[in-house]
Amino acid sequence: MMKAKAVWALGAMSGTSLDGVDAALVKTDGERIHAFGRTAYRSYSDTERGVIRAALGRWPGEAGVGEAAEVVETAHAGLLSTLAGETEVVGFHGQTLAHDPGGRGTHQAGDGAVLAEVLGLPVVWDFRSTDVEMGGQGAPLAPFFHFACAKWIGATQPLAFLNLGGVGNLTWLDPTAPAPDAPGACLAFDTGPANAPVNDLMQARRGLALDEGGALAAGGKPDEAVVARFLDHRYFRRMPPKSLDRNDFHGLLAAVEHLADADAAATLTAAAAAAVARGAEHFPAPVSRLLVTGGGRHNETLMAMLARLMDCPVEPVEAAGLDGDMLEAQAFAHLAVRVMRGLPTSCATTTGVAAAVGGGRVSRPDAAASATG
Numbered sequence: 001m002m003k004a005k006a007v008w009a010l011g012a013m014s015g016t017s018l019d020g021v022d023a024a025l026v027k028t029d030g031e032r033i034h035a036f037g038r039t040a041y042r043s044y045s046d047t048e049r050g051v052i053r054a055a056l057g058r059w060p061g062e063a064g065v066g067e068a069a070e071v072v073e074t075a076h077a078g079l080l081s082t083l084a085g086e087t088e089v090v091g092f093h094g095q096t097l098a099h100d101p102g103g104r105g106t107h108q109a110g111d112g113a114v115l116a117e118v119l120g121l122p123v124v125w126d127f128r129s130t131d132v133e134m135g136g137q138g139a140p141l142a143p144f145f146h147f148a149c150a151k152w153i154g155a156t157q158p159l160a161f162l163n164l165g166g167v168g169n170l171t172w173l174d175p176t177a178p179a180p181d182a183p184g185a186c187l188a189f190d191t192g193p194a195n196a197p198v199n200d201l202m203q204a205r206r207g208l209a210l211d212e213g214g215a216l217a218a219g220g221k222p223d224e225a226v227v228a229r230f231l232d233h234r235y236f237r238r239m240p241p242k243s244l245d246r247n248d249f250h251g252l253l254a255a256v257e258h259l260a261d262a263d264a265a266a267t268l269t270a271a272a273a274a275a276v277a278r279g280a281e282h283f284p285a286p287v288s289r290l291l292v293t294g295g296g297r298h299n300e301t302l303m304a305m306l307a308r309l310m311d312c313p314v315e316p317v318e319a320a321g322l323d324g325d326m327l328e329a330q331a332f333a334h335l336a337v338r339v340m341r342g343l344p345t346s347c348a349t350t351t352g353v354a355a356a357v358g359g360g361r362v363s364r365p366d367a368a369a370s371a372t373g
């Protein structure tokens with residue numbers, strides 16, 4: 001079989017924590033990573049964040065959604081144009097405003113056609129809709145990239161990637177499998193809330209965005225009864241694949257209302273760790289290591305709790321030479337190339353979709369130009 005040519009692709013992600021946009025270059029043929037390139041970040045201003053926050057939970061056509069999409073497009077256009085000269089294709093995730101795979105679908109704000117026109121490059125976007133239309137969860141989508149990362153780092157034994165963002169997601173994988181959608185290659189799902197509840201607590205009690213380093217939680221004692229009640233949630237009894245919306249565990253903050261700040265932070269941190277451990281019970285085989293990506297890997301208390309609960313080494317992805325701040329952006333660069341090549345981006349064991357599917361719409365600059373007159 002002829003080997004596919006690797007190309008430089010530029011991926012961009014605007015995550016659930018609404019901090020800003022990550023962008024990263026990856027040289028890939030959609031199967032194998034050939035090189036990692038430059039990265040860039042642009043934070044949202046408070047005003048921009050406010051516009052996006054006001055549109056959370058809303059669907060296309062509803063109030064505030066157009067304004068949020070414009071903020072997302074402007075931020076991406078500015079950031080991506082600084083790297084556009086180094087790439088052939090863009091993978092644009094956009095900002096998830098609402099995610100209800102069993103109901104109304106999934107909604108990422110930002111129009112790829114607008115970006116294609118601005119950047120003069122093909123843009124792959126709307127990665128999740130086709131999967132949802134075909135009965136999948138539409139998330140997580142990073143697993144096929146995690147599989148490529150496992151090959152890149154030369155892994156030979158099953159391992160797991162854990163993303164600790166607002167929500168947590170876990171990918172178990174066997175790097176000896178021939179492809180990520182091969183039988184027994186991957187199992188992936190959202191574990192539960194990760195940083196979002198602690199962030200919400202810090203905002204409510206201290207006016208801060210996050211528990212820096214997990215310092216507040218480190219000084220508290222988890223309320224085990226609250227953690228046990230949290231684990232009783234029906235989400236943890238569901239078999240994977242499964243995915244979550246940021247607000248699916250909204251009641252968690254009320255459950256720690258009676259606790260002092262440090263104990264409340266410790267309890268919510270313990271709940272996030274326990275959700276991961278509960279998820280790991282679904283692993284088809286033991287793992288050699290758990291590689292942690294996403295902002296939560298900077299939370300030392302959360303990492304220590306995880307290390308106590310897991311029976312394998314728990315390490316930030318940097319221990320394997322990867323970039324934990326950019327992994328999701330890199331994932332959408334890699335997935336964009338898969339879409340361009342007609343390769344699937346999800347399968348039954350990563351999103352629960354009936355058959356492996358290639359999500360993603362492709363907008364080309366000329367088409368964008370003619371569509372907009």
Ligand SMILES: Nc1ncnc2c1ncn2[C@@H]1O[C@H](COP(=O)(O)OP(=O)(O)OP(=O)(O)O)[C@@H](O)[C@H]1O
Nearest residue numbers: 015016017165166167195212213294295296298299
């Ligand atoms: N130094 C730190 N100490 C403690 N927590 C931190 C630190 N840095 C980041 N975090 C946590 O990580 C979060 C951001 O993580 P990340 O950027 O991975 O999220 P995201 O990509 O927006 O979310 P998702 O993956 O759910 O879309 C912050 O909101 C905070 O809770």
Ligand SMILES: CC(=O)N[C@H]1[C@@H]2OC[C@@H](O2)[C@@H](O)[C@@H]1O[C@H](C)C(=O)O
Nearest residue numbers: 096099139140141142165167169328
């Ligand atoms: C619907 C949606 O945007 N989900 C995000 C979110 O953030 C983390 C987790 O929940 C994961 O399911 C997903 O993002 C990553 C990039 C994914 O699809 O793999």
